[in-house]
Amino acid sequence: MAEKKARLTIDGESIDLPVYSPSVGPDVVDVARLISLGYFTYDPGYLSTVSCESAITYIDGDAGILRHRGYSIEQLAEHSNFLEVCYLLLYGKLPTDEEFSNFQSAIQLEQTIEDYLISVLSGFSRDAHPMGIMCSLVGAMSAHYHNEIDITDIENRHKTAIRLIAKIPILAAMTLRHIRNQEFIMPDPNRGYGENFLHMMFSENDSSPISSVLARAMDRIFLLHADHEQNASTSTVRLVGSTDANPYACIASGIAALWGPSHGGANEAVLQMLKEIGDRSKISEYLERAKDPSDPRRIMGFGHRVYKNYDPRAKVLQETYREVLDSLDIESDPTLQMAQDLEKVALNDEYFVERRLYPNVDFYSGIILKALGIPTSMFTVIFVVGRTPGWIAQWNEMISHGYKIGRPRQMYTGDVIRDYPLK
Numbered sequence: 195m196a197e198k199k200a201r202l203t204i205d206g207e208s209i210d211l212p213v214y215s216p217s218v219g220p221d222v223v224d225v226a227r228l229i230s231l232g233y234f235t236y237d238p239g240y241l242s243t244v245s246c247e248s249a250i251t252y253i254d255g256d257a258g259i260l261r262h263r264g265y266s267i268e269q270l271a272e273h274s275n276f277l278e279v280c281y282l283l284l285y286g287k288l289p290t291d292e293e294f295s296n297f298q299s300a301i302q303l304e305q306t307i308e309d310y311l312i313s314v315l316s317g318f319s320r321d322a323h324p325m326g327i328m329c330s331l332v333g334a335m336s337a338h339y340h341n342e343i344d345i346t347d348i349e350n351r352h353k354t355a356i357r358l359i360a361k362i363p364i365l366a367a368m369t370l371r372h373i374r375n376q377e378f379i380m381p382d383p384n385r386g387y388g389e390n391f392l393h394m395m396f397s398e399n400d401s402s403p404i405s406s407v408l409a410r411a412m413d414r415i416f417l418l419h420a421d422h423e424q425n426a427s428t429s430t431v432r433l434v435g436s437t438d439a440n441p442y443a444c445i446a447s448g449i450a451a452l453w454g455p456s457h458g459g460a461n462e463a464v465l466q467m468l469k470e471i472g473d474r475s476k477i478s479e480y481l482e483r484a485k486d487p488s489d490p491r492r493i494m495g496f497g498h499r500v501y502k503n504y505d506p507r508a509k510v511l512q513e514t515y516r517e518v519l520d521s522l523d524i525e526s527d528p529t530l531q532m533a534q535d536l537e538k539v540a541l542n543d544e545y546f547v548e549r550r551l552y553p554n555v556d557f558y559s560g561i562i563l564k565a566l567g568i569p570t571s572m573f574t575v576i577f578v579v580g581r582t583p584g585w586i587a588q589w590n591e592m593i594s595h596g597y598k599i600g601r602p603r604q605m606y607t608g609d610v611i612r613d614y615p616l617k
């Protein structure tokens with residue numbers, strides 16, 4: 195029972211509502227019984243609405259905090275790796291050496307691509323959008339694994355999680371090679387997750403070397419995107435999952451939600467902005483326009499709706515960004531030079547300093563992905579690979595507790611009743 199109560203008074207009638215205290219974060223007023231009293235609550239965009247209980251990820255945007263299962267993103271980025279974070283999100287604890295090795299082996303066993311997926315992929319034209327392809331491939335998995343899935347069985351759910359974490363990066367790399375009309379390269383069991391992804395996308399043959407700096411950068415980008423609590427795509431996965439839908443179909447719906455430029459597409463916008471600026475000498479002019487309230491332009495990759503302090507992921511990625519740029523010859527790449535100049539100028543500009551506008555994770559990930567040679571149309575696909583464990587961990591958490599089908603209400607503002615005109 196909740197000890198705290200909130201009193202809501204409507205037309206002189208008072209209603210006591212239970213108030214719950216989470217382990218950390220704002221108290222939560224339980225409004226569920228309002229319907230029995232004849233009221234709905236109104237919160238478009240869910241600005242104040244909690245949709246579920248979760249023990250996976252905690253964010254405090256004002257304080258610049260992001261933690262998974264209680265571990266700070268800074269510590270995870272420094273000491274862990276993407277696969278270990280996948281384990282942490284799914285199972286709620288860090289693995290022992292033996293558990294990690296078993297987890298890795300289970301993933302390796304699933305790193306195969308069946309013929310039906312190759313047939314689906316080969317049906318797409320070379321100019322098809324990689325995100326549309328990814329939606330379709332994961333949708334195809336829902337058709338393929340339709341019969342064997344029992345979502346009430348924990349082992350079955352874990353198998354699904356492992357299969358998705360194993361296959362999604364292969365499908366992503368195959369998508370790039372398909373649009374480039376190149377032969378596919380399968381994962382190499384002797385390479386790590388991030389390294390394998392670069393290998394599958396860019397290697398010329400099975401033994402092509404991958405730089406350790408770039409492999410670590412790739413792994414970090416995945417790790418930093420692994421989960422971000424109830425964002426639009428994760429909420430989509432949960433909503434679809436609440437109908438007891440096939441889990442691969444749930445993840446395909448998450449990919450569709452992530453595709454939108456207001457969600458996963460911001461790092462692509464950073465590159466478009468740099469293209470629009472065009473030259474280092476035009477940075478100050480562009481900055482002045484971005485500061486002008488009558489001009490809609492903004493510095494893409496600066497500011498954040500939730501993080502009003504430094505986005506903790508951006509801080510981590512800033513370090514990786516420097517490592518990557520130092521390891522590559524960027525003298526010859528004017529876009530990357532421009533990004534460095536823009537970062538410097540904006541960080542010291544009074545307008546940005548006063549408004550606490552810092553580079554966000556998309557600023558650095560966009561630049562790093564560009565430096566890694568990944569085309570901009572693939573940027574959101576990289577986000578898909580990183581976010582897969584978060585989606586599947588959140589789906590699994592929901593299914594393993596009691597849940598109701600997600601069914602929001604509405605405030606109807608249309609005609610009350612009309613007679614059909616008789617002719």
Ligand code: ACO
Pocket residue numbers: 456457460484485487491492493494495496497498499500549551554555556
């Ligand atoms: N460039 C220039 N000015 C900016 C920027 C920017 N990137 N971001 C905010 N401002 C200004 C606003 O004009 C406003 O100025 P004012 O106080 O003079 O009116 C002030 O800073 C506060 O901005 P808000 O609009 O209140 O910030 P809000 O939280 O609504 O917006 C957002 C956050 C949408 C991320 C915004 O900063 C932005 O458009 N950034 C660029 C796009 C981007 O990088 N998006 C990805 C964010 S990361 C993610 O969501 C995954």
